[in-house]
Amino acid sequence: MDQKEAKKRLRSRLLRLRQAMDTEKTQRWSRAITETLINLETFRRAGTVFFYLPFQKEVDTWAAIRIAWQAGKRVVVPKADPKSKTMELYAIHPDTPLTKGAYGILEPPAKAGHGVIPAAVDLAVVPGIGFDEKGYRLGYGGGYYDRFFSGAGADMIRIGVAYPFQMVATVFPEAHDQRMHVVITPERVWHFAEESDL
């Protein structure tokens, strides 16, 4: 089996496991991850945080988003452009109307000139179908986050969030894959960057 085939199989296996979780589990694990995230020094220090808005049974980021707002942080989320496979960032507030965009993921309305420049973001909370013990990430295969982190988003701290079964030995990384600095699971924090980088 080649790398591409192995990666595809891993993706469908991990998606199947995620789909099989019950709500009690997604909520309990999401709460544990949130608790760890909000207590990290990098999170406490961050003025602007790039979150994703969860869909299906992804780790639920809403509690952390509300805590970030309460702490006076700026919360930004992506708007995906399926044609160019790129993301633009927009700030959201508790009253921002969100509608389902590409892939059925909630997004803020695009307002010309209201995008947030990636250089203004301190920290990214990154979704994944899986992560590995070197910090590599497996996503849906669109390359959105790889493209983002190899370009405008290169300087922000990247924190992946994962259920325990999403942490695997390898996600069969390719040359373009961008690593996380930290991955948080309900039971532990994996560090892939030197403290001095954080």
Ligand SMILES: Nc1nc2c(c(=O)[nH]1)N(C=O)[C@@H](CNc1ccc(C(=O)N[C@@H](CCC(=O)O)C(=O)O)cc1)CN2
């Ligand atoms: N919550 C959340 N937001 C996110 C991401 C994510 O993983 N999670 N993304 C992370 O990249 C980007 C969106 N990327 C995505 C790419 C493909 C599919 C997806 O479901 N693909 C289907 C085919 C759908 C189609 O082609 O119409 C599939 O692969 O089966 C979903 C999200 C930006 N926003």
Ligand SMILES: Nc1ncnc2c1ncn2[C@@H]1O[C@H](COP(=O)(O)OP(=O)(O)OP(=O)(O)O)[C@@H](O)[C@H]1O
């Ligand atoms: N920096 C980049 N520039 C151009 N193309 C890229 C870049 N990064 C990734 N790609 C392309 O995007 C495609 C998908 O990459 P990959 O399978 O690693 O996505 P993924 O990380 O699983 O998905 P996502 O980030 O959307 O969740 C690949 O075919 C790859 O060639």
